[in-house]
Amino acid sequence: MATRPAPLEPTYGEASIRVLKGLEPVKQRPGMYTRTDNPLHIVQEVIDNAADEALAGHGKRIAVTLHADGSVSVDDDGRGIPFGLHPEEKVPVVEIVFTRLHAGGKFDKGSGGAYSFSGGLHGVGVSVTNALAKRLQVAVWRDGQAAALTFSGGDVIEPLAVRPAAAGERKKGTSVRVWPDAKYFESAELPRHELMHLLRSKAVLMPGVTVTLTTEKSGDVQTWLYKGGLRDYLQQSLPADPMIPLFEGEHYAGSGEDDNFAEGEGAAWCVAFTEDGALLRESYVNLIPTVAGGTHEAGLKDGLFGAIKGFIELHSLLPKGVKLMPEDVFSRASFVLSAKVLDPQFQGQTKERLNSRDALRLVSAYVKPALELWLSQHVEHGKKLAELVIKQAQTRQRASQKVEKRKGSGVAVLPGKLTDCESRDTQLNELFLVEGDSAGGSAKMGRNKETQAILPLRGKVLNSWEVERDLLFKNNEIHDISVAIGVDPHGPTDSVDLSGLRYGKICILSDADVDGSHIQVLLLTLFFRHFPRLIEAGHVYVAKPPLYRVDAPARGKKPAAKIYALDDGERDAALDKLRKEGVKEGSWSIGRFKGLGEMSAEQLWDTTLNPDTRRLLQVQYGQLDFASTADAMSKLMGKGEAQARRDLMELHGDAVEVDI
Numbered sequence: 001m002a003t004r005p006a007p008l009e010p011t012y013g014e015a016s017i018r019v020l021k022g023l024e025p026v027k028q029r030p031g032m033y034t035r036t037d038n039p040l041h042i043v044q045e046v047i048d049n050a051a052d053e054a055l056a057g058h059g060k061r062i063a064v065t066l067h068a069d070g071s072v073s074v075d076d077d078g079r080g081i082p083f084g085l086h087p088e089e090k091v092p093v094v095e096i097v098f099t100r101l102h103a104g105g106k107f108d109k110g111s112g113g114a115y116s117f118s119g120g121l122h123g124v125g126v127s128v129t130n131a132l133a134k135r136l137q138v139a140v141w142r143d144g145q146a147a148a149l150t151f152s153g154g155d156v157i158e159p160l161a162v163r164p165a166a167a168g169e170r171k172k173g174t175s176v177r178v179w180p181d182a183k184y185f186e187s188a189e190l191p192r193h194e195l196m197h198l199l200r201s202k203a204v205l206m207p208g209v210t211v212t213l214t215t216e217k218s219g220d221v222q223t224w225l226y227k228g229g230l231r232d233y234l235q236q237s238l239p240a241d242p243m244i245p246l247f248e249g250e251h252y253a254g255s256g257e258d259d260n261f262a263e264g265e266g267a268a269w270c271v272a273f274t275e276d277g278a279l280l281r282e283s284y285v286n287l288i289p290t291v292a293g294g295t296h297e298a299g300l301k302d303g304l305f306g307a308i309k310g311f312i313e314l315h316s317l318l319p320k321g322v323k324l325m326p327e328d329v330f331s332r333a334s335f336v337l338s339a340k341v342l343d344p345q346f347q348g349q350t351k352e353r354l355n356s357r358d359a360l361r362l363v364s365a366y367v368k369p370a371l372e373l374w375l376s377q378h379v380e381h382g383k384k385l386a387e388l389v390i391k392q393a394q395t396r397q398r399a400s401q402k403v404e405k406r407k408g409s410g411v412a413v414l415p416g417k418l419t420d421c422e423s424r425d426t427q428l429n430e431l432f433l434v435e436g437d438s439a440g441g442s443a444k445m446g447r448n449k450e451t452q453a454i455l456p457l458r459g460k461v462l463n464s465w466e467v468e469r470d471l472l473f474k475n476n477e478i479h480d481i482s483v484a485i486g487v488d489p490h491g492p493t494d495s496v497d498l499s500g501l502r503y504g505k506i507c508i509l510s511d512a513d514v515d516g517s518h519i520q521v522l523l524l525t526l527f528f529r530h531f532p533r534l535i536e537a538g539h540v541y542v543a544k545p546p547l548y549r550v551d552a553p554a555r556g557k558k559p560a561a562k563i564y565a566l567d568d569g570e571r572d573a574a575l576d577k578l579r580k581e582g583v584k585e586g587s588w589s590i591g592r593f594k595g596l597g598e599m600s601a602e603q604l605w606d607t608t609l610n611p612d613t614r615r616l617l618q619v620q621y622g623q624l625d626f627a628s629t630a631d632a633m634s635k636l637m638g639k640g641e642a643q644a645r646r647d648l649m650e651l652h653g654d655a656v657e658v659d660i
Contacts, residue, residue, distance in 0.1 A: 023131035023154040030184045033128045038187045039180035045125035046074040046176045051287045053078025054209045065214045073177035080142030092160045098130045130154045135179040200224050204233040205338050230270040230336045240277030244381040247271045251366035267339040267363045283337040285344050294354030296339040298612030299363025305329045307371035317386045328392040357613045415480035419444045419454040431503040435510040438597030446601030461522045465637035489530040511595040512547040544615035545608045549591045564607050
């Protein structure tokens, strides 16, 4: 009888480890570096560079052209990208800027640096644009010379050519023309409305700079030039008339100020309060639109609330039994905020949310005294604003009381381990499912008692993927979770009553290590399998505590500080920042948290519980539908799916990236 040859085993050796070089990581996983729904973000990187030149005072014009062949060009009259040889790399600087990740003029923050304030901090901006383009042409004019080079897919196809500038030719500036590669994007079309909004915002935030958009096919040319700045823009864009005059101001740290802010850091703002209608809210950091907000918006919120609350208390305007919350002030505020931060830290390369904790203190420190002064000078307007804020607070409290009456008819007794919050407003309330009793103790002491509840979990929760619903409550931890949130277990097609829900956010809080990730998976399995409507309604979140703490010494005007890092990448970025600030190598100390229980209550609040500075990820299905997600979860969590899990690991084993 013939024997069947044994299947070839995949070899795993030194050659199995793949090292991605140059711009290969961008091409392999473009979604890690940019938005892939359309090419707008890679074009925005070029526009941001042109805007940085204008922000630094070296340009007055930005021209964008949508060409008939699908390409986009961005032209500015700035200094022009240097094209001489880099002193260390011995390669033209302009080539390095477009072909190397983590290279750019915005890392040099010391005196004499090319940019004091800019939005490009990751150093992966136009290099990502280049990697995801079929073709990219660069032309530069500076020092009486003109230079040009061309790339394709991130590689140089026409090397740098330098010639003397012709008579009558422009003296300075940069022109970049890019052909985005459609294979990297869901749609090759640029969203025109978003592009126009982006360009208009640049003009708003840089009074005196002319921004144009030209469309070749139609011959249409649009021009934006604002001389009145934020006030004119907000007045023109407000959907409803403000109830009091606009509150505007700006403040930037000077060299002699002793407030621990770098010279030039600060903000400009304009705020309008309306009694009804839609709101307009736009914020920027160094001219970069932050559509998801961030710590600078939290600083504006904090400053407004502090000043208005102080005014109400000073004039004894608060009725008995009414308790003010920051959202009572912020809920009817429209604003445009432009912050300047020396070294902003964004959430992800797309820069849609600012994460710099210092930005909250920076904006709040300048907004609060300015509004306090404005209110003292306009007492009648202040009282009218106070009436609006108190009315918002009363409406919120009445709504929460109605919800409480409906909930009170239940007979369930809350778990003894649950440390509940005082508020009964479901929209504001948050429940943290905390790994371990020790971490639960720190969380109880560090939380906001008004709106945050803590439920400590002992050990790892049961894998509930294949547990029948009727048997779920045999597990005490699952029973306590269900009773605490006020919702019974259910299936994806069941009609379930969410009116008993006690918390608007249910947050999984576990250690930033492998065991913590395992607990996250077990809890996510529980919610997906037995509480899917909570995920669909957007009530389930995962908190991201830091893994490292860097203790930095005093540097210049900045005192000694504790810097928290989510992972190795953020830790290395923090150390790079310290080096560029002139901190002596090795004068800092790095600590790695073994678990949440090691954090003090203050540290846990600042890094993980404070809504203004924490990182909280909402759990969503993503691109998969429910059935596809259920199939994937079954492979991961099913008891008889060991082979499927092995196949999954073998299939994606080569996707592991190794830095050498």
